[in-house]
Amino acid sequence: MAIEFRHVSKTFPDGTTAVEDFSLTIPSHETTVLVGSSGCGKTTLLRMINRMVDPSSGSILIDGKDIAEIPPVGLRRSIGYVMQNSGLLPHRTVADNVATVPMLTGVPKRKAREDALGLLDRVGLDRALAGRYPAQLSGGQQQRVGVARGLAVDPNILLMDEPFGAVDPIVRDELQQELLRLQGTLGKTVVFVTHDIDEAFLLGNQVVILQRGGRIAQVGTPKEILANPANEFVADFIGAKRGKRRLTAEPGTGDEVLLVDAAGYAAGVITAPGGRLELVGTGPKSRSVSNKTDQAGDA
Amino acid sequence: MDWVWTHLADIGGLTLDHIALAVPPIVLGFLVSIPLGYWASRSPAARGVLLTVGNVLYTIPALALVVLVPVLLGLSLLNPLNVIVALLIYAVAIMVRSAADAFAAVSEDVRQSAVAQGYSGSQRFFRVELPLAGPVLLAGIRVVSVSTISLVTIGALVGIPSLGSLFTDAYQRAFLLEAAVGFVMVLVLAAVFDLILALVGRLLMPWNRGKSVRGGDRARLEALPVKVTGSI
Numbered sequence: 001m002a003i004e005f006r007h008v009s010k011t012f013p014d015g016t017t018a019v020e021d022f023s024l025t026i027p028s029h030e031t032t033v034l035v036g037s038s039g040c041g042k043t044t045l046l047r048m049i050n051r052m053v054d055p056s057s058g059s060i061l062i063d064g065k066d067i068a069e070i071p072p073v074g075l076r077r078s079i080g081y082v083m084q085n086s087g088l089l090p091h092r093t094v095a096d097n098v099a100t101v102p103m104l105t106g107v108p109k110r111k112a113r114e115d116a117l118g119l120l121d122r123v124g125l126d127r128a129l130a131g132r133y134p135a136q137l138s139g140g141q142q143q144r145v146g147v148a149r150g151l152a153v154d155p156n157i158l159l160m161d162e163p164f165g166a167v168d169p170i171v172r173d174e175l176q177q178e179l180l181r182l183q184g185t186l187g188k189t190v191v192f193v194t195h196d197i198d199e200a201f202l203l204g205n206q207v208v209i210l211q212r213g214g215r216i217a218q219v220g221t222p223k224e225i226l227a228n229p230a231n232e233f234v235a236d237f238i239g240a241k242r243g244k245r246r247l248t249a250e251p252g253t254g255d256e257v258l259l260v261d262a263a264g265y266a267a268g269v270i271t272a273p274g275g276r277l278e279l280v281g282t283g284p285k286s287r288s289v290s291n292k293t294d295q296a297g298d299a
Numbered sequence: 300m301d302w303v304w305t306h307l308a309d310i311g312g313l314t315l316d317h318i319a320l321a322v323p324p325i326v327l328g329f330l331v332s333i334p335l336g337y338w339a340s341r342s343p344a345a346r347g348v349l350l351t352v353g354n355v356l357y358t359i360p361a362l363a364l365v366v367l368v369p370v371l372l373g374l375s376l377l378n379p380l381n382v383i384v385a386l387l388i389y390a391v392a393i394m395v396r397s398a399a400d401a402f403a404a405v406s407e408d409v410r411q412s413a414v415a416q417g418y419s420g421s422q423r424f425f426r427v428e429l430p431l432a433g434p435v436l437l438a439g440i441r442v443v444s445v446s447t448i449s450l451v452t453i454g455a456l457v458g459i460p461s462l463g464s465l466f467t468d469a470y471q472r473a474f475l476l477e478a479a480v481g482f483v484m485v486l487v488l489a490a491v492f493d494l495i496l497a498l499v500g501r502l503l504m505p506w507n508r509g510k511s512v513r514g515g516d517r518a519r520l521e522a523l524p525v526k527v528t529g530s531i
Contacts, residue, residue, distance in 0.1 A: 087411065137504075
């Protein structure tokens, strides 16, 4: 289920150009993260994949088929969609929310609700919540229900629009780990939109850094981007210039070495025999770590 | 009180007449206002026109309307349809505003989410927007119901029987008890209708139990000038 954008542009009726000549291939069974500040067109790009927004020019292909020829309602039902603030229907119970799309596609009510219980297990929610209404759940629980709903028809593609943007940092952490765990077993083609670069690096196999107008600043794995930021914009965006990712070692207690970032905050601790930090060998892994701090910092 | 016991059958008959005149405008007014209100919630221009027309219609004195309608529709002056049509106009005038607010209050997030899940246009309206507009629609129809039941009495002035006939009769005979009976019966009827609507709302909107209509909406509804028989 590869998704391909071919020279896609979008100008809204009010004259604003959200995306201009955007081309990108999103590989199957991996997570691609579109990351950028607000106004960079990332949500517009995401919504083009299920035809909530149609491009003004250019085309989008899913497995080689132009989606402009697929009726939107059916297309949307075959693609999972998870959004910020969950977007759950407040007048439907948790089970009915999860069962929304199967019921729309004609799966009998009873079976859809049964399947919904299994999906609650899958996203780590207690089945006892099935009969509650969304307003009776915490923000984190609502997002989990949102993910369960997105997975209900076992779609090949899962679109996620800043799904963890509105929950507190601890819950966000849990949800991110949960998504990594799920993705490890499900292997969906996930397209994830966020403005949080840390989230992008954590979740993405492929990360796409966007500038205004949907212009691609850099595409690559998190490692590639950290090691070789393509330009000033990327270096700035990933925080390299601010020295956020440049760490210096300071002696800690005993065998511990304290890592301090450029702002002077303790970023972590490394255990090193005798409290001395030595780079052992010149394997690719340690080299990329040293590259990362040097180059990113100097960029 | 003897008068009441000897005239129970008359009072009962007039109460039924009253109900028969009140129910059609309430039900039809609700049904007509749903599409108009939805339209108004989607288009600012439509909203402006519909609400202005509604306000203008609402200012027409009730008695004038009851006299005008038969002239305009070519009906006999004693046809009960006159009262029904006149009250339908008032009902729509009140209800369109409620319905417009009700649909405008449906969260855009939820609407977008429904689109993203693959609801078609009509499914989204009937399964998402209409139920979510429910609480404010209910508040509106309750105002319409009370107002309509009170206004039905006007028909008595042009000879269409209802509980209002007890007022006209009492006036002609200077018989206070009869007017009091009519007054109490109108109140009871309004209360019963309101109770039924509240119960139907509870049954149809289980997610809404224990929650009241949001403050702003309620305040707006209460600010509506409810037409009372005194306004003739």
